[in-house]
Every structure is written in structure tokens, then in C-alpha cells.
Amino acid sequence: MGFPKKRSTGGEDEASAATETTRQSTMWSPYDEGPRSRGPLWFALGGLAVLGLLAGGLVIMWNTKTPGQAETARRTSAPLPSAPPGEFGFAGDRKNDPEPLTVKELFAQKKFTVEGRSYEMTITKTDKKCGDAANGEKLAKALKSGKCTQVVRASFRDKAGKVIGTIGVANLNNTASAKKVAAAGGKDKRSVYVKALPGKDAVTKYIGSGSGAAEIWTHGHYAIMVWFQNKDGSEPTKKTSKTLAQVADDIAKATAFKALDARSLSGYPAN
Structure with missing residues (x-):
């Protein structure tokens, strides 16, 4: 006397649903037994002050996207692995x-x-x-x-x-x-x-x-x-x-x- 057979036995073909057994x-x-905080860059180079401020602005813009944010974008764009057939x-x-x-x-x-x-x-x-x-x-x-x-x-x-x-x-x-x-x-x-x-x-x-x-x-x-x-x-x-x-x-x-x-x-x- 054993348990009622609710699933097919090990010698038979397996059932169709992935969770069936x-x-x-x-x-x-x-x-028997957070983005990183960055201060503005200030340049005091006499007659080149305007160019210095422009350069500083370029530095700030370059760093508006932190490394962490860039990594997140790459991860979320990666496709999920597909399960093998069967x-x-x-x-x-x-x-x-x-x-x-x-x-x-x-x-x-x-x-x-x-x-x-x-x-x-x-x-x-x-x-x-x-x-x-x-x-x-x-x-x-x-x-x-x-x-x-x-x-x-x-x-x-x-x-x-x-x-x-x-x-x-x-x-x-x-x-x-x-x-x-x-x-x-x-x-x-x-x-x-x-x-x-x-x-x-x-x-x-x-x-x-x-x-x-x-x-x-x-x-x-x-x-x-x-x-x-x-x-x-x-x-x-x-x-x-x-x-x-x-x-x-x-x-x-x-x-x-x-x-x-x-x-x-x-x-x-x-x-």
C-alpha cells in the first residue's frame, strides 16, 4: 500500500507543466534504518577668466552621470537569459x-x-x-x-x-x-x-x-x-x-x- 499516484512515475514520460513532477x-x-557631490571648479587666470569658467562648466557637465548610473543603464539593457528547452x-x-x-x-x-x-x-x-x-x-x-x-x-x-x-x-x-x-x-x-x-x-x-x-x-x-x-x-x-x-x-x-x-x-x- 503506497501513496496515491498523483504524478507519473520515474519510468514514464514527464508531465507537460514545468512545475509538475x-x-x-x-x-x-x-x-531497517548617490551621485558623488562635486564642487564647482574656479579658475583665476587673469585675462583668461572667461575661458576658465567655460572649461569649468564643461567639467561639471561631463560628470553629471556618475559611474553608478552608467552601470545601472548597462545592466537593465542586458537581455535576460532564456531557459533551455525542455x-x-x-x-x-x-x-x-x-x-x-x-x-x-x-x-x-x-x-x-x-x-x-x-x-x-x-x-x-x-x-x-x-x-x-x-x-x-x-x-x-x-x-x-x-x-x-x-x-x-x-x-x-x-x-x-x-x-x-x-x-x-x-x-x-x-x-x-x-x-x-x-x-x-x-x-x-x-x-x-x-x-x-x-x-x-x-x-x-x-x-x-x-x-x-x-x-x-x-x-x-x-x-x-x-x-x-x-x-x-x-x-x-x-x-x-x-x-x-x-x-x-x-x-x-x-x-x-x-x-x-x-x-x-x-x-x-x-x-
Whole structure:
């Protein structure tokens, strides 16, 4: 039992809108782990006073446009860069989107609300060795094959403390590699998923224990890997699976996908 499929999976063609994403799902149990002021120039050269004043006037006129003003005019006249062709613009390939991800960019707010539902982030971690953030040898190999340079993870809880989970964003070299990572975490791969990141608080310290549900979504050259569960570790039922899916969707849209959408448009972090 996994999350409802709201986007196409990593093995299929990507959707038409730049902000849409590709997803894979699975569930398993249990978990194993101012201008410058210038004064007038005065000249007192006897019979050449008139010429001196004229010269002074020319100096003042020459400097009415300051260097700063000239630079501003040049900057505003420069054309804006055009996004590369493709569904995800700059984010389709890391060569067009070279800046590393940061925790601040992806997970800027510790507390936030989505349509009246409140969430809190409790812990973050950045892994440069991507395999350290993966559970399952096949996923670790797919990350390595895709030249993954980092996985940024964060864990969350809902206000009531009943739902907890981890989101990890992997930075791959291109869209094809991200899709391969998603395929490695397909619904039949019960031992392949993002490694849960337990917090130190009384609620998210239980992340990774018991049963849960997981998905791997893609956005250009990024793979967004999620694991969410009931706080008590109980196996998701049909009803609680919908709740897990809603929480995961809320948090991912408010954090990772929001940041990656900005990269699609510019090739740089929004912050």
C-alpha cells in the first residue's frame, strides 16, 4: 500500500507543466534504518577668466552621470537569459543549474502551515556521500551511477505528532539519471528507499521504526525521496495511508518542490 499516484512515475514520460513532477511509490514494513557631490571648479587666470569658467562648466557637465548610473543603464539593457528547452528548464540538467543545494534553500521554515494543516521540521542533514542517505544497495548504486553529489534530508512531524517522516533531495547529473533513481525505488522494491532521519525530539525520534510508506518523485535532475509513517509505527491502513499521502504532499510542495521550481526558471537558488 503506497501513496496515491498523483504524478507519473520515474519510468514514464514527464508531465507537460514545468512545475509538475514524476513520482514513484512503495510501502514496506518494517524499517531497517548617490551621485558623488562635486564642487564647482574656479579658475583665476587673469585675462583668461572667461575661458576658465567655460572649461569649468564643461567639467561639471561631463560628470553629471556618475559611474553608478552608467552601470545601472548597462545592466537593465542586458537581455535576460532564456531557459533551455525542455519541461524543467534550467533544472533539466546540472550543467545549467550548477549551484549546490542547501538546507536553507530547500527547508527554509522550521514551522509552516498548508491549508490549515501545521507542520514542524525537527532535524536536517546534508550527505555528500549519497549512499549514506539510501537504504538498499540498488538505490545507492543508482545514485552513484547518476553522479549524485549530495542528498539533503530533513524530518518533519504534523502538529498532533501522529505523522512523522523524512524528505531527501538527491542532486543528480541529469533528468535521465533522476528517473533511474526513481525506478530503483519502484513499488516492488520493498528494501529500497530513502534512509529515514530520526530527530532528537520526543516525536520524530521514532522515524524509521515500524511500518511506513515511501515514494521517489523527480523534478529535472533531482530525485525527491520521501518516507512517512504513523508515529507509533503501525502498518498504514487504507484510511491512514491517505493521511500519510496528504502530509507528504503538503510538506514536499511547501519545501523541496517550491525551491526546485525556482531553479527551473533561473538555474539558481531563489534565496
